[in-house]
Structures are given as C-alpha cells and as structure tokens.
Amino acid sequence: MTTTSSGPHPEPPQPQRTRIYFRKEKLRGACWEYEIAGGWLTLPLACGERRVLHHHFTFYRPREFEIRTTTGPQTVKRAAAEQWFFPDRWYSLLRFTTVDDRTIGYYVNFSLPLKELRANYYQDLDLELDLWLDLDGTATELDRDEFDAEVIALRLPPAWAAAVDDALHTVSAAVAATIAEDGPDLDLARDPAHGLPRFILRA
Secondary structure, three states: OOOOOOOOOOOOOOOOOOOOEEEEEOOOOOEEEEEOOEEEEEEEEOOEEEEEEEEEEEEEEEEEEEEEEOOEEEEEEEEEEEEEEOOOOOEEEEEEEOOOOOEEEEEEEEEOOOEEEEOOEEEEEEEEEEEEEOOOOOEEEEOHHHHHHHHHOOOOOHHHHHHHHHHHHHHHHHHHHHHHHHOOOOOOOOOOOOOOOHHHHOO
16 A cells, blocks of 8 residues: 655755855955855857856945936936956956946956956956946046056056057947947947847957
8 A cells, every 4th residue: 555645845955056256356465355146157149159257246335426318417326236257358347237227337347357266266356447438438447547557566567558458449449339330328239138238248
C-alpha cells in the first residue's frame, strides 16, 4: 500500500548568487571598495558580443541638479545612478537619474580598462579626466587641470594619457553622430534590453 504525505514539499535549493566587488582607486593612492549591485551583461552587437559589468546605486541624500531641456533649464533631484564598466574601453559610464528613473545626464569617467585582480574582484583606476553629457548632447570636460597635473607629476604615464585623450575624442564623436542621426536627446536610442545609450555602444 502506498501512502502520500499531505505536508508541504521542501523548496528546491536556489542557486547561490555570485558576489562581485570592485575597488575604485585614485592615482594618489585613495581607494574605496564596493559590492556590485547588478552583474555581467552580454551585449549582442553587429560587430560581435561585448561583456559589460552593470552596477546601480542610490544616493543617501538626493540633491538638486539643473539640467538642460528643449524648453530651457530645469531643476530636478538626483536620486540614483547606474554604471557600466567596460573591460575593453578606457572609461566607465554613469547615468544619473531622478527618483522616477528619469535620466538627468551621462557622466563618462575615464579610467584604466576594468581589470580582474582575482576571482570576481575588479580594479577601477580613475585617471582624473571626466566628461559630462547633457541629454541634448552638450559635452563639458571636467578636471582637465587635475589630469594634466598627474601627467606632469609622472603619476599618469604618457601612454595612458594618450589612450584617455583618444577615448575622449572617440566618445565625443559618437555623441555627435548619435545626435545628428536621432536628434537632440541621447535617451531616444537607449537599448531597451540593457538600458545603454546608443552613443556609448558605437564609441
């Protein structure tokens, strides 16, 4: 005689999430360590697949931020951001957002290509130069003086400096081409699956 239990069946074990960390470093030695809230993405592109590490975070205190719009300046509150790290590029990209996920603008942080120091532990070495992008494509270079000072002090090797300048020109050209094709809004052509803006995928 076969009997069956009427009690609850145990839940099958869930796969354990891989924890990923990155270490953000500055040329003068300061560093911070974070756990990635996100993970690896595989992007199918015309030129082949690209792997990108995705991270997102919220700010402890939202702060007011003025953005450019087609109707003039507008003040919004910056509440969160998402960031993409590229193992094959000399930068990472941040998208700053409001509490309702409206894009405020994009921030290109020039750095060494993402490097794995040990299993699931990555290095992001900041190389001082940054680029702020309003949604209409207006680009503002940031911290050029700090970048030049690091070059003069020999903390930033000439080959790295040249690679950063090349990356800056490549990103700027990709932004200009995207605006020319899609109109003055960098969010019009964001990838629906991964959220990456078109300009950074063509850079």
